[in-house]
Amino acid sequence: MALGAAGLVSSCAASRGFSDGLMHDLGRRPDQRPRLAPVRVSPERIIRIDVGLRPFRPSGFRVAREELGDKTLVHNYGHGGGGITLSWGTAKLAVDLGYDASKPDCAVLGCGAVGLATARLLQERGARVRIYAKDLPPNTTSNVAGAQWWPASTFDRDRVTPEFIAQHFEAAQFAFRRYQSLVGDAYGVGWETNYSLSNRPNSSYPASEDDPMRALVVNQRDLTPLEHNFARPFVRRFDTMMIETPLYLRRMELDVRQHGAEIVVREFADVSQVSALPERTIFNCTGLGAGRLFGDTEIMPVRGQLAILLPQPEVDYNVIAREGYMFGRRDGIVLGGTFERGEWSLEHDPADIAGIMEGHRSIFAAMT
Numbered sequence: 001m002a003l004g005a006a007g008l009v010s011s012c013a014a015s016r017g018f019s020d021g022l023m024h025d026l027g028r029r030p031d032q033r034p035r036l037a038p039v040r041v042s043p044e045r046i047i048r049i050d051v052g053l054r055p056f057r058p059s060g061f062r063v064a065r066e067e068l069g070d071k072t073l074v075h076n077y078g079h080g081g082g083g084i085t086l087s088w089g090t091a092k093l094a095v096d097l098g099y100d101a102s103k104p105d106c107a108v109l110g111c112g113a114v115g116l117a118t119a120r121l122l123q124e125r126g127a128r129v130r131i132y133a134k135d136l137p138p139n140t141t142s143n144v145a146g147a148q149w150w151p152a153s154t155f156d157r158d159r160v161t162p163e164f165i166a167q168h169f170e171a172a173q174f175a176f177r178r179y180q181s182l183v184g185d186a187y188g189v190g191w192e193t194n195y196s197l198s199n200r201p202n203s204s205y206p207a208s209e210d211d212p213m214r215a216l217v218v219n220q221r222d223l224t225p226l227e228h229n230f231a232r233p234f235v236r237r238f239d240t241m242m243i244e245t246p247l248y249l250r251r252m253e254l255d256v257r258q259h260g261a262e263i264v265v266r267e268f269a270d271v272s273q274v275s276a277l278p279e280r281t282i283f284n285c286t287g288l289g290a291g292r293l294f295g296d297t298e299i300m301p302v303r304g305q306l307a308i309l310l311p312q313p314e315v316d317y318n319v320i321a322r323e324g325y326m327f328g329r330r331d332g333i334v335l336g337g338t339f340e341r342g343e344w345s346l347e348h349d350p351a352d353i354a355g356i357m358e359g360h361r362s363i364f365a366a367m368t
C-alpha cells in the first residue's frame, strides 16, 4: 500500500483540528503527510467502457427451495451490487438447503460468480455437477463487477425482515472467510485500503456501529488532515479484499472443470425446459435472468457504467466519494458510480461517462 502511515504524524499533531493543526504545522516544517499517487484521469487513458446490470431485489437475495415435479429446485439469485462478495455465502445457504448426498447429480444454472461458487461447494460435498449457462466468463455480469469485497446495494432497508438481515450476515461471514483462503495471485484476490471522502463526518459507511456488518470492517479509522493528501475534510480509511473478477472467474471456471464439472452452453426459455433436465437437484443461479425464467417480478436491473483507465501500478488503493468510486486494480483503474434502477440498456451513455470522468478528475486534481 502506498499509505500505511499512521506513524508518520506525531500524536500531538494528529490531535489538532484541520484549520489550526494543518496550516500551523505545515508552516513550521516540511509537509510530511503521506502522499497517495493520484489517478491520471483523462479520456486518452480510457481502455474500455463497461456496462453491467446488477440483479437487484428490494427484499434482498432469494435462497429458497421448491419442488418442481419430481425434482428439487433451489434458488440462489438476486444479489444486487454484492454478488461477488456474497457468492460463497449464499452458495453455502443454498447447498445446505437443497443438497441430498443420496442424489449426487446436480445441475447448476448459471456460470457467474454465484453459479461457480455453488458448483464448487457442491463438489466439495461429493456432488457430480453439470453447469448450464447461456453465457460463460468473460461474458457475464460478474465479469463487469469492480469488485470490492463489500455487499453494497444488496437490498432496500425498508423492505427486509430481521430474518433476512441475519441470513445476509451469515452469508457475508462465510464468504469473508472463504475469500481469505483465496488471497493471492492465483485467484486475483488481495487486500486493499479504501478511503471514503466526505464533507461531513462519516457515521454509516461502510457500516454503522449498530449494524452486524460492522464486525467485518477491518482497520477502520477516521483520519486527521495530516494523515492524507485528499482535499476533503473527512476521510475514513478501512481495508477490504478486492477481487479481480476477470482472473478470479477464469480460475473458478478452471477449478470446477478440474473437479469434474461439465459446462454446457444453453439458454433456457422457460421452466418446462428446466424440469426436463436429467439431474434431480437443480440450483438456479441465473442472476437477473431468473426474473423471466421463473416469473420473479420483483427482480430488476440496476445499471452501472464504468470507465476503465490504463493501469497505474502506484495506485493501489480505492476511493469512495459522492462523485463515484475508484478501484485501483492491477488490470486497470476502475471508475464508476452510476446506479440506475430499471434501466435495461447495455449501451453506455456518453454523458454519464463524461460525468464519471469529470467527478474523478476533480477529486484527483485537488490532491496535494
Ligand SMILES: Cc1cc2nc3c(=O)[nH]c(=O)nc-3n(C[C@H](O)[C@H](O)[C@H](O)COP(=O)(O)OP(=O)(O)OC[C@H]3O[C@@H](n4cnc5c(N)ncnc54)[C@H](O)[C@@H]3O)c2cc1C
Binding pocket: 051, 052, 053, 054, 055, 077, 078, 079, 080, 081, 082, 083, 084, 085, 086, 109, 110, 111, 112, 113, 114, 115, 132, 133, 134, 135, 136, 140, 141, 142, 143, 144, 145, 146, 147, 148, 149, 150, 151, 266, 267, 268, 269, 285, 286, 287, 288, 289, 290, 293, 303, 304, 305, 306, 336
Ligand atoms: C458496475 C457493477 C459493479 C459491481 N461491483 C460490485 C462489487 O464491487 N462487489 C460485488 O460484490 N458485486 C458487485 N457488482 C454486482 C455483481 O456483479 C453481481 O451481483 C453478480 O455478478 C451476480 O452474479 P450472478 O452469478 O448471480 O449473475 P451473472 O454474473 O449475471 O451470471 C448469471 C448466469 O446465468 C446465466 N443465465 C441467465 N439467464 C439464463 C437463461 N435463461 N438460460 C441459461 N443461462 C442463463 C448467464 O448466462 C450467466 O452465466 C457489480 C455489478 C456491476 C454491474
